Each structure stands twice: as structure tokens, then as C-alpha cells.
Amino acid sequence: MTTSLADHLRTLPDESLAALLQLRPDLVVPVPADVSALAVRAQSRVSVARALDGLDQFTLQILDAARLTRDPDDGTTSTEAVLAMATAGPRPPAPATIRGAVHKLRALFLLYGPEHALRVVDGVDEVAPYPAGMGRPATELDARTAALCADPAKLRRTLLAAPPSARAILDRLAAGPPVGSVPPGALQAPPLGAEDSVPPDPTNGGAPTGSPVRWLVDNRLLVAVSAGTVELPREVGLLLRRDSGPLGPLRASPPPVAAVAREAKAVDSAGAGQTMEVVRHTEALLELLAAEPAPVLRSGGIGVRDLRRLAKALALDEATTALLLEVAYAAGLAGELELSGATTTRYGADQQILPTGGYEVWRAVSLARRWEQLARAWLLMTRQVGLVGQRDDRDRPIGALSPEAERAGAPAARRAVLAVLADLEPAVAPTPDEVLGLLDWRAPRRSRGREAAHREALVEAARLGVTGLGALTSYGRLLLADVAEADERGGDDPLGLRADAEDASTAVRALDGLLPAPVDHFLVQADLTVVVPGPPDPALAGELEVVAEHESAGGASVHRVTTASVRRALDAGYSADDLHDLFRRRSRTPVPQGLTYLVDDVARKHGGLRVGSAGGYVRSDDEALLAEVLADRRLEALAFRRLAPTVLVTPYQVNRMLLALRDAGYAPVPEDAAGAAVLTRPRIRRAPGRAPVGRTVDPLASPKLALPRLLGVVEQIRRGEAAARAARRAPAVVRGTPARTGPAPVHGHADALAVLQQAVRDKALVWVGYVDAHGATASRLVRPVSIGAGYLRAEDERTEMLHTFALHRITAAVLEGT
Template sequence: MADERALATGLSGLTDDALARTFAARAVSPGSTWHDFFDAAGGLLEPTSIDRALTSLPRAALVGLAAGVAAPELPAALLLIDADGTPFAAVTARVEAARSAHPDAFEHRPVPPDPTPAREQDAASAAELAFTTTGALADVLLAAAHLPLARTGSGAVSAVDRRRLVDAGAVETPEELDDLVETARTAGLLAPTEREWQVTAAGEEWLQASTARRWRIVADALAAAAPDGVRARGGILPLDHWHDAYPLRAGWRELSERRARVAVRWGLIAPSGAEPAWTAALRTGRPDAVPVDPPLPAEIDRVYLQADLTAISPGPLAPPLELRLRTMAHRESRAQASTYRFSADSLGGALTEGETAASIREFLSALSLTGIPQPLEYLIQSTASRHGRVRVEWDAAASRTVVTAADRALRDAIAVDQALRPLGLVADGEVALTSRVGRDAVYWALADSRYPVMAVDSTGAAESLHRRTAAGAGAPSPDAAQLYAPLIARLREAEGADTDGAWLVRELEQAVRARAVIEVAVRMPDDTERTFTIEATGLGGGRLRGRDRAADVERTLPVSHILRVATAP
């Protein structure tokens, strides 16, 4: 009870932000029915709450608690110790129970030595993996920018999108995709919504960066995301020692193995297990350390355009150039030297995304070492001439979208297309269709069905639409302060000036619930003090009821006259 009162006093003295951080760290439900800080203290000292907190602690913190001291690794927000730095009695009891069940979790482990430096061959292999993985993540982000990845209830990418990305050659296995998506989330490049993974504004900026800059952003994010339990000597422990850092945390070993796998993919660890120089500089975290990047292939800014409608890049193409090239050509092979193929569909997609025949020619002329071959020039011209045979505009007066086709045959083909049935298209005249669906949605549905579609504005002029929108435009997820604001407000409202009186009532309530035998010091009418030993049986109407053990009679004592309560010996 003394610990509960001390904790309640400590909680009431915290700021609202600090309270929210504590509740979040202790996984308190925002819908908790706590009425005051005494309830909150009692809830945080319950065995299940303490056990939950212990599972989140690193080994060093557990060793400290078992020794009765607060190790530096013990998060202050958990509030497992009192103001003097001593674990609460309830915490000590749960630590002893945990140590009995898992004695190895409370054994001290010395700080391991630094890993073996990678030899030149190992470092080269790690750099090659870093280059390949950076390209793979770019492919995943490009796919998600074009069409957000569907997300299952567990947070994983849906089976349909897994298959799509594997078949497209963006990733080799579903496991690789999971690792890339988690890495992108850690780096803030992808953000989860309820049903999708969407590219963020930071993700779009990352796609425009050089390969070396892309790698550095991800590597820094992975290092920053390393939990406190794997940090030592001002840096980060070698990855092969992470599995032992959180001995009570369920699933930690699997998570640490995944992090090790991700580190190998990004060239932070060589396949042999040795550590490249760039990782040592990142891992040790010294302020004076000079950042070292892996020796990635040099980027180029020119390609060979060939008469067979392909573009050959003899080396890694600079990302901004490659991103634009891929809007108008399909990549057939991915390597340091890549091949891209132009087709009517690929050029039509570029026109749909806002390019024109002139802008495509201008870009390719500047990019090509060999000029624009005649077959490609003809394909650009013929594709552009067909583009816009279907026009989509919004009729504000009638609140509907109007789809106009170049001829009736094309209109009829659109009207019976099963993929477009959700649009609810209705014939209107010889060459027009109407829909109650918004113009942009109709436009992209037609574009995805490979119709030569063009959007027009209210004046009838062509308008470029861009599908890509960065995640984050909607309402942000509530932070801890917002999440716990109603609960904290209720606790503050119940906070009164008479803390001693409130605590006395709480002690009496607990005694009644337990039918405990207590010693009650009462102030008598003549201002003298008398102590009764009673078995508490009821509390209500401002009075405590119970059986007096000495006189063997029922007594009713005014709570306002009770000075102290103690457990009877």
C-alpha cells in the first residue's frame, strides 16, 4: 500500500506528456476505467502489468532489477522503481518469479568484442549486395507509387501483390519483399494505412536520390532503429550478439535473425559474417567518425537507343533519368547494365502520365548516345496520334463524368468491357458515355484497361493527371498524448487537495473488499485518540462498519474521525 501511494503521488506529479509516455510504455489501454491516480498506481503494480513491462526489458536492466538497483538500461518511463531508485516491492516479487522461471535471462553477459573486419573480397561481395538491394527497394517503391500495395490484417503485403512483384522481377522471393517493406517502413519510405502500404513524400524524394544517397538513408535509419538493449560503448553491438539482448521478449530471437538478414542484404554485414569498414564507422557511432560508403558502381547519364526498340544502359543509370525512362519503356533486365524496351503500351503509359510526343523526343535525344532510331521515332508518332481518342471530362452542371470516344465502335467496346462495370457507364448519344463516378477514377480505370485516354478540363483543354500521391495527406495517426488525453483528463479531474483523505478512503475500500482485520485510529469527541481492531465489513454513507475483535461487537465509525489505518498484527 505504501508503494501504491508513492507511485500515485509520482504519477500525479508528472506532466501530461510524461504520463502519456508512461502509459504507452506500459501498454495501458486508452479505454481504461481508472478514476484517479490511486487506481492508476494500483493498475501499474498489478502482476500482469509488471510482467508485461519485464518482457520489454533488455538483459542489463533485468540483471539490475534482480540485484535491487536501477541499471542505466532501465527505461524511466516504465516507473518500476521509486524516487530513491529502489524497485517497488511488487516489482521485486515479479522479478523473483521471472528469475525462477527463466534463470538464464538474469545472468550477466560481458560486452562482446568487435567483429572481424571484412577482407577486400568480402567487402566487394557486401557492396554488390547493397547495390542489388537498393535497386530492388526502388522497384518496390515504384510499384507502390503506381498502385499502393494491398495490406493484410497482419500488416504483410497481400498474396496478389507478392506474386505481382515476384513475377515482375522486382524481388526474387516473398521473404525478400517482406524484408524490403519492413526496411522501407523503418526508413519512413513506406507508410501503412488500414489496407495499404503507400509511398511517403520521403519515399518519393528517396527515389530521386543517387544510389549512394539511397543506401546512406536506409543504413542510417537501420542504425537509428537499433533498440537500447543492443547498444554498448556508445555504439551498437555486433549483430550476432543481438539474439541474447531481450531474453524475456517473445519473438525477439526471430526478430533479431530478421535484422541480421536485412543487414546482409544491405551490405552492412558480409555474407561471411565479417564487418565492412562502412559498417564499423556506422555501428560505433563516434561523433568524429567520417562516414564511409560502400564502393557502389559509378552512375551514367547516357544509353544506346537501338533500332529493335530497346535502350541499352552500359552501367547503372542515374536514378532520376532511369525513373523517367521507365515511364516510357519496360525494363527487361536489371543489372549494372540494363535493357529497356519501348512499345505502344509503354509509350501510351507515358502519355497518360503527362508526357507528350515532343517531351519524349526531347528527353530521349538528350539521353541517347546514338540519336533516336527511325523505328522508335515512328512508334512515338503513331502512339501519340492515337492517344486521346477517348476523352474524359467532368460535367459540373449534371454532376457526372462524360466519356467521349472517337467513334461508336470504340464507345461500344468501352460500354461492354467487364473490367469497367463498377463505373456504371451509361450510353449518351452516339459516342458518349456517362458515369456518376469522379473523373479521375474513371480516367485511371480506362488507362489501366489500356484505352488511349486523355483527361480534359472545364475548358476542353488537355490536362495531365498523375497517379502518384505521397502518403500522409490524410489525418495523422494520434500520438500518445492524443491517445491518452481523455484518460489523463479524468485522472486530473479526480485529483483533489485532500490527498490524505482520498488515500484513507482507498485503504478502507481495499480492507472491506478483503474483509481484512485492521487497526483503526479514531479521534474521539473529547479530542483523544483511540485504536480499534476490527474486521472491516462495509463502507458507505461516510461510515466504516466492522466487528470489533476485542469487544466482539459491531461498530460503525465515522470516516471523518478516522486518523490512520494499519494492518493488524
């Protein structure tokens, strides 16, 4: 007697059902109504695909062995049959390893039943139609091909007679997949009398063969399943794999890594140095955006010209600049500022990208904390930065921060790459090809087709300092563990409060031990250069930003005191005494006499001219200085005229006059209506604050629940099962169809699904009994259209309307006329 998956699940204890839900958490969302609904969901295409995506290459091959060894009559196989096929190759794995893979498949309920009568759940054949990359049996494809395959000796002779060009096609299809497309007309025979015009085939000793595909079809080694598609029968594929085994090469363990472990200290030192560069470049990038915000295009993101401008100013390539910009945006350090209606940009946009208020907070924390915020945002952001600069479907360039670079699977790709590095020995630096090989073995269904994203993740990890010298750093390993732990506790911290905790994370503490301690002093040279022998603390960095010009960065940054920088400090409110005190207090070397003279000279001239609004006026107690301004040809455009010996006026506004006077080498100071000097810092614009990207929901994963909660879910499913059993015993009530009293007899849920699936294939009418939203039973005569994702879609024969029924609410299904 055939045992369905639902019947098998009903016999299991609550702990076994909870273990299934723990391994396949997608089955809980939403909670199934009863065991039948759980079985339907466990066999659905989406759930089976998720389960298969998490399996390694060896386990998938063992599942293929179970599919290939199924009995054609009852569809069952056994562990012994799987062992026989898996050990048929030249280098068979250990039987214990094969049994372990079978046990894993049974725990996931991709296989179920006793060991002597294992069954494969229905959704597997739908998700992966070609087990082990082999086609269907010849009996399902073509009768004449089946007759050829039934004679092994004749099949072997036909295969040996194939021309080399045709044999190459067979070998390619035997490796999988077993189907191929052929150009139109390739399967057609030449017209009568045209056989002599077939050119000779040099791969066949000069004998003409025509199309090798047509030769294979004519000799029954390939079957034309449609006008442009051919398929390799399973028997031919097995014969071609006689040397490698029916499942192909079996590898029970991951491929080895040939890379030699580097010195752990060197790896961490290289990574720590890169973290300092990342933080410095990010801060410089945000300062550039503060000085000249980047306009947002109407299609989203920033333009190519602005990205090139930023890259040129930072002396970085565009790919690295785009990465830093995307990470800073994801970390909440940059955002959009809405412009007023009268303000427009050169692109006609109404938004600009510039730093947010969180940028000021970020600058005030330690270097390790700043890096952690950037690295965590990179791990969690759903952006694939490698797409920036490429072309989209409409042949338009993809810009930084544009919606076209959004990819939901990007966080999973990065974490999969880092997980491969984390599972190796510390300081081992595999090549990119070795990393891709490990990913292909670990989860071949997820990794294939995403090689470009994985390579980009390796490059970005190196640029951000997560890896050093090609190996995962110690603090990078801790950061990955912290993020994984945050995902595990997920719902315990819905507001993300732990991310803002006062205590530093383990990754921050580890990185702090590798970075040089912040310094609060500098060394002033005779040529007025200021050398900071290490990363400056936030207070020192803020002072240097005002009083000196930044020249170079690195382990020791270099600044230079100039006339313009001293004037800028005086404009910001410093006095000459304040500057002298600053250099004496911060410098570990004697302050050069030239620096003292420079400060005094600029301070003596500073404020010698006073500027107000008239249009604008200039006044000074120094009549000779005003006479010099009035005679200066560089200022003729301001049209000065003398109102008094100590006052000049101009029709132009104060700001323009200030710029012109400063460009001419003067040091004016604006004053208010009362004659007091106005000393102001440059106005800083900030975008509205943005929270950094938080925990990202992996589209390939579902929330994991603790075992006690899962046992509660199982109890709820048991109650639903009892209610459904009671509803099936209740008499059916037909609404709006007096000619019929409902489906009789009432079938089990699994049998009803089988009837519905058959009705979909035959497009037949069927009576469906179901429980409506109010708990009442009803029946309806419908023509099923499709079954999937837990729902039946069917057309009402009487009203010709399309209805949707939840599968767990269906209690019976009877074909019309039975």
C-alpha cells in the first residue's frame, strides 16, 4: 500500500516534526493548518528548492542516486540500491559517508519512508528534472530508441560507429544537462538527389556525414523532443559514463586548498593598515560632498561626471570611490537633502547627496568603531557595487546609489565568501578560483551563475580591510561571527538597540589592539609643515582642519601652515594668542620662529579693513590702505568711490566684495550694523539623519525558532489536524447548486490533491469540497487551472469566474460523473 508524505508525518512524534521545522524553517511561515497542509508545503516547488539550495554537491549526488534507482512500478528505492550506484564509480566514497548523506536527506524529508522503501518527495523532480544530469528513459521518449537501448550489444556498436563530431556532441550532453538546442533545419534530411552534395567530414576520415546531430537522431542515439530540441536518453548517458560512474565524479569532502598559511600577524597588520585608509578616504569623500553636494539624477543615484569628480579628488579609481560612497550611504553617513522649489541643480534634480548628522557622531568615535560601522554596513547592504558603471537592460550606465544596483542576494553572497575563508585555517589565503571551487561544492545550486558577485566580494573585502594579504583577518572573523549572532537572535532585538550599545564589540576590541594609539600632538618643522606621528584624536583633527592644509596621509599625516590657513583660523574666531598657545601646547618640537612671525603678520593685517552693506562699504582707520584699495586695478570691477577719508562704498553686495578683496591679497573682516566684527565658520549643510542598514532578511532563509516554540507550533498543527478530521466527517453542504449534494464519498486530503492534479492535466471538471472562512463546508463544480504555492486556481463552470482555494481548506475532490 502506498504511504503518502502526510500519512508518514502523522505517525511521527512531536519532537521529529519539530526537528523537521527546525531544519526547514520556511515550512512555519505561515503556520500550516494541519498535517496535510504541512505535507503539501513540504513538497511544494518553492520549499523543496530552498531545501536543495542548502545541500552540498555530494548530498545532491546521493539524492540523484535515489532518484535513478527508483522502481518504475511503485516509485520506491532503498539505501542498499543507493549504495550500489554510488560505489559503482572508479573512486567510490566510504559507505558510512553515503549513509550519512542519506540520513541528512531523510532528516530534511526529501527522502521519507523506511530504508528498504524510500520515497522521493514529489517536488524534487519538478525542481531538478534531470537527475545527475541525465535524460529520461528511452521508453518515455521514443519506441524505436527504446528498442535500440533494449539491445546492449547493438547500442554499443552504434555508439562506436558514431563519427568523432557526433561523439563530441554525445560526450557534452552526457556531462549534463542532457538536452540541447539545434538550429532550424539541422534535423531535416537533405532533398532527394542531394546526398552527393554533402561535404566530406574530415573528422570522419573524409566520409560525408552531413549534420552530426541528424546522424545521431537517425541512428536513435538522440531523440528530437521538439522542432529545435534534442534529448540524450538515460541508457545512452549511462553507457557514456561507464568510466566515471553513473553519478559522475563523487567528492565526499570539499576540494583541498593548496595555499600555504601566511603569518597571522602579517595578515592582521596588512588589514589594519587598510582599515585606516578606508576610514580616511571615507572621511575625505564625505568632506567633498559637504563642500560640493552631488545632485541626484531623476532616475536615481548620482551621475558619471560626479563620480569621476570625486574619484579624481580622492586620487582613487572609480570602482573604489563607488564602493566607499555606497558603504557610507548604507552606514547612514550620507543621505539625500530635499532642495527648495526655487533651487535646481544642473540635472534639474530636486535632491542632493551630502553628509548626514550622523557623520559628525561618526567622526567623534574611535578609528576601530568607525571602521566597524562601515564594514557592518557593507556586509548587510543589499547593493552590488560591481554593477556600477555597467549597462542596464536599456543600455544606460548604472550609476552609484541608483536603484539598478539593488540586489537582494548581495548580503548572502558576501557572507558565503567570508564563511569559506572563516572555515579555513587562520591566515590561509586561497586563490579566487579555490574560493569559487569551495563555494561550488558547498552549495552548487546557489553559487552557480553568481561567480562574478563572489569575485567582487573578495575584491571589496580586501579594499575594506576585512581581509589582508588574501586571508581573513582575526577581527574580520570576529565581525562575521557578531553579524551571524545578531541574525540568530533576530527577533530578540527588533529595534536594533544592541547595535548602539556602549560596550565595544569583539571585532572593535581586536582591531583597537592592532591600530596605533591616537595621538594628541604633532611635530612642527622649520618649513612650517606639521607632522602627526599617528592617527590624530578627534580634537586634534578638528584643530588641524582649521589651522593647516592637509598635504599627505598615511601612518604619519603631514599638514602645512600657510597664510590662507592662518587667515581661515582667524576668520573662524581664533586670535593670534590662541594660535600661539595651540602650537605651543600641541607641538612636541620647538615652534619655529617663522611660524610665530607668520601668525603675527597675518593677524596684524587681519581686520584692517571692515566691510559692511551699502551695496557694500569698506572702512579703515588707515587712510593709506584705503587709498591703495581705491587705486588697485584688480578691484576696478567693484567701482569703489570714496565717501570719506576712511570709507569706500561699492554698489555690489558684501559677499562679492569680500571675495574680490581676498583674491587681491587683502584680509578684510565683515562687520554688523553696530560695527562689531562678524567672525563665522563656514556654514555646514547636512542631510537628514539616516539609520545605518540593519539586519537584512536573507531571501533564501527564514527565521529560525527555538525548539520550545517549534513544539508549540507542532501542537497547533495537531489541533488543526483534529479539526480538519472532524470537518471531513461532517456532511457536505452545496450552495447554489441544488442538482448536487456535494462530493461523495469524501476523500482524504492527499487523495483529493491527487484528483486535482489529474484534473489539471486533463482539464476535467471536478467537485471540490472545502471549508470556507466561516468554518462551514461547501462544494463547487470547477475546472482546475493550476496548483502551486499552497493554492488551487480553478474556473467555476457555471459563472465562468476564476476562484482561488487554499489547499489546506480543501476536504474532498471528486471528478464529475463519478
